[in-house]
Every structure is written in structure tokens, then in C-alpha cells.
């Protein structure tokens with residue numbers, strides 16, 4: 703079967719990791735890297751680099767082509783998805799071969815699961831989320847769209863992470879706790895109580911220090 707052509711949106715550090723995962727999976731052939739930092743369209747080794755305005759034509763020309771938005775910042779990823787306004791079928795789902803995702807977990811298109819991550823049974827990860835390297839997503843966890851679970855963060859059973867929320871590197875959340883929409887749990891924090899929407903919480907145990 704033909705490898706699916708892939709357009710990676712975002713040519714920064716996160717984009718590089720996503721490109722590496724796509725290569726490791728072997729299911730895709732890289733068609734283009736789209737980023738508005740490119741002012742002209744260039745081609746090397748059959749890969750196009752150009753501004754995001756090239757995406758529409760590329761998708762029209764090749765109905766098999768898929769897109770992944772590889773922008774690390776949650777709000778910027780959200781804005782890009784709004785701008786592109788593509789049906790979910792046009793988004794790729796990327797999973798590093800060295801990640802463990804249960805057959806009984808759901809991972810939506812547009813989401814990336816990185817090396818060493820564990821997504822356990824009956825967890826549910828919505829579209830355009832990032833499950834970063836070594837993150838642990840336990841059973842019955844619900845991760846909302848555009849959320850980011852950073853490297854080595856751990857979400858215990860039945861945790862809920864709202865839309866656009868960011869769980870920082872090495873942070874932990876005890877069972878059943880909810881991290882609200884567009885909230886940030888700081889690096890190394892331990893959330894033992896719910897964090898409401900649009901708040902920043904840090905420390906062990908996590909305490910709110912600001913709004914987002």
C-alpha cells in the first residue's frame with residue numbers, strides 16, 4: 703500500500719520531533735513542511751517547504767494527503783486548526799513505535815503520542831493533543847482537544863484534562879482530579895485537588911498562582 707503523503711504544519715522544534723516520529727512509523731511519506739516563516743516555496747529531496755498558504759492546494763491535488771499540526775503552543779495549535787478548518791479525516795494520528803497505546807484506548811486524529819508514552823486502557827485522547835515523551839496516561843483518563851501532557855508527566859486513573867490545558871514536565875495528577883480548560887500545571891507540580899479553568903498552579907501540592 704502507498705504511504706500516505708503527510709504535510710507537517712510547523713517547522714520548529716516540536717515539528718522536528720513530529721517529523722522523526724512520522725519517519726519511524728514508516729506509514730507516511732513527507733510531502734511538505736508548512737510554516738509562515740518560509741516566505742517562498744522551496745523543494746529539496748521531493749519535500750516542499752513553504753508558507754501555510756500552500757496547504758489547501760496540496761490537499762486538493764492529493765486527496766490521500768494528511769495534515770498534522772506540529773505547533774507546540776496549545777493556543778497557536780488551536781488557532782491554526784481554526785484557520786485550516788479541515789474535516790477530521792484530513793488529519794493524521796501519529797504514534798511513535800516505542801509508545802504503548804492500549805487497544806482499548808481512543809486517540810483522535812490530529813494527536814501525537816511520542817516515544818515512551820503509555821496510554822492505558824479506556825483512556826480517551828481528543829484531537830490535536832500532544833502526549834509527550836514518557837508521559838503516562840492511566841486508565842479512564844480523558845484528555846481534551848489541544849491539551850499537552852509534557853514529558854514524564856503522569857495522570858493517574860480517571861483524571862480529566864480540559865481543552866487546551868498544559869500539564870508541565872514531570873508533573874503528576876492524582877486519581878480523579880480535573881485540570882481545567884486552558885489551565886497550566888507547572889513543571890514538577892503535584893495536583894491533588896481540581897484546578898479550575900484558565901488558572902496556573904505550581905508546586906507540591908499544587909497551588910494556584912495566576913490566571914492564563
Ligand SMILES: CC(C)(COP(=O)(O)OP(=O)(O)OC[C@H]1O[C@@H](n2cnc3c(N)ncnc32)[C@H](O)[C@@H]1OP(=O)(O)O)[C@@H](O)C(=O)NCCC(=O)NCCS
Nearest residue numbers: 834852853869870871886887888889890891902904905911
Ligand atoms: C508554571 C509556569 C507556566 C509559570 O511560568 P510564568 O508564568 O512565566 O511564571 P514565573 O516564571 O514568572 O514564576 C512565577 C512564580 O512561580 C514560581 N514557579 C514557576 N514555575 C514553577 C514551578 N514549576 N514550580 C514551582 N514554582 C514555580 C516562580 O519561582 C515564581 O515564584 P516567585 O514569584 O516567588 O519568584 C512555568 O514555570 C512552568 O512550570 N511551565 C511548564 C513548562 C513545561 O513543562 N514545558 C514542557 C515543554 S515540553
